[in-house]
Amino acid sequence: NAGVTQTPKFRVLKTGQSMTLLCAQDMNHEYMYWYRQDPGMGLRLIHYSVGEGTTAKGEVPDGYNVSRLKKQNFLLGLESAAPSQTSVYFCASSYSWGAGWTSNQPQHFGDGTRLSIL
Amino acid sequence: QQQVKQSPQSLIVQKGGISIINCAYENTAFDYFPWYQQFPGKGPALLIAIRPDVSEKKEGRFTISFNKSAKQFSLHIMDSQPGDSATYFCAASTASTSGSRLTFGEGTQLTVNP
Numbered sequence: 457n458a459g460v461t462q463t464p465k466f467r468v469l470k471t472g473q474s475m476t477l478l479c480a481q482d483m484n485h486e487y488m489y490w491y492r493q494d495p496g497m498g499l500r501l502i503h504y505s506v507g508e509g510t511t512a513k514g515e516v517p518d519g520y521n522v523s524r525l526k527k528q529n530f531l532l533g534l535e536s537a538a539p540s541q542t543s544v545y546f547c548a549s550s551y552s553w554g555a556g557w558t559s560n561q562p563q564h565f566g567d568g569t570r571l572s573i574l
Numbered sequence: 575q576q577q578v579k580q581s582p583q584s585l586i587v588q589k590g591g592i593s594i595i596n597c598a599y600e601n602t603a604f605d606y607f608p609w610y611q612q613f614p615g616k617g618p619a620l621l622i623a624i625r626p627d628v629s630e631k632k633e634g635r636f637t638i639s640f641n642k643s644a645k646q647f648s649l650h651i652m653d654s655q656p657g658d659s660a661t662y663f664c665a666a667s668t669a670s671t672s673g674s675r676l677t678f679g680e681g682t683q684l685t686v687n688p
Binding site: 497 | 578580583608615616617618619620623663675676677678679680681
C-alpha cells in the first residue's frame with residue numbers, strides 16, 4: 457500500500473520553463489490537496505479538489521494550475537516558473553466530510569517534491 | 575495573514591524532559607485542531623487532534639491542551655526522546671463541504687538531545 461506518491465522527488469528548472477508535478481493516491485480518497493512548504497511559513501494550500509473533475513483555489517493559487525481527471529491523480533502545473541516558486545511541494549489526500557466529529561478526516565501526505573527554479 | 579501563530583520556532587530539550595509548543599488562532603469558526611509531525615525528507619503525518627469542546631486530549635506521551643476563551647492550544651511531549659526530534663506543525667480547520675482546508679502554523683523544529 458503506497459499511500460500518496462509524488463513524482464518527481466527533485467527537479468531544477470530555469471525561469472520561464474513549465475512542468476507538471478504528479479500526485480497519485482491509492483486510498484480511494486475523494487479529497488486531494490497541493491501545498492507548498494517554505495521555511496518559517498508552514499504549509500500553505502495552493503489548490504485542492506473535492507472530487508474527480510473538480511478543483512478550487514487555496515491560499516496561494518497564483519502561478520499554478522491543477523487538474524483532476526481521475527480520482528486517484530491530482531496534477532499541479534507551473535506554466536512559467538519563477539524563482540519565487542522555489543519550494544517543497546506536498547500533495548495530500550483525505551476522505552470526504554462526514555457528520556460531526558467524524559467529518560474531520562486526517563490528511564495523508566506524500567514525501568514531497570523539491571523544486572528549485574534558477 | 576497568518577491565522578495560526580506557532581511558537582517557538584525551534585526548541586532544544588534534553589532526553590526525558592518536557593517539550594511544549596504553543597499555538598494561537600484568530601478564527602473562532604475553527605473547530606478542529608490537529609498536530610502534525612514531520613521528519614526530514616518526509617511529509618507531515620497526523621500526530622494527535624482535538625475538538626474545541628474538550629480542554630485536553632492525551633495519547634501516550636503526547637497531550638494537547640486547549641483554551642477556547644484564549645484561542646490557544648498547545649502540544650506537550652512528556653519524557654521527550656531523541657526519536658521525537660522532528661518539525662511539529664499545529665493546524666486548524668472548519669467543518670465544511672468545501673473540503674478540509676487546514677491552516678497551518680509556521681512550524682517548530684524540536685531537537686531532543688540524548
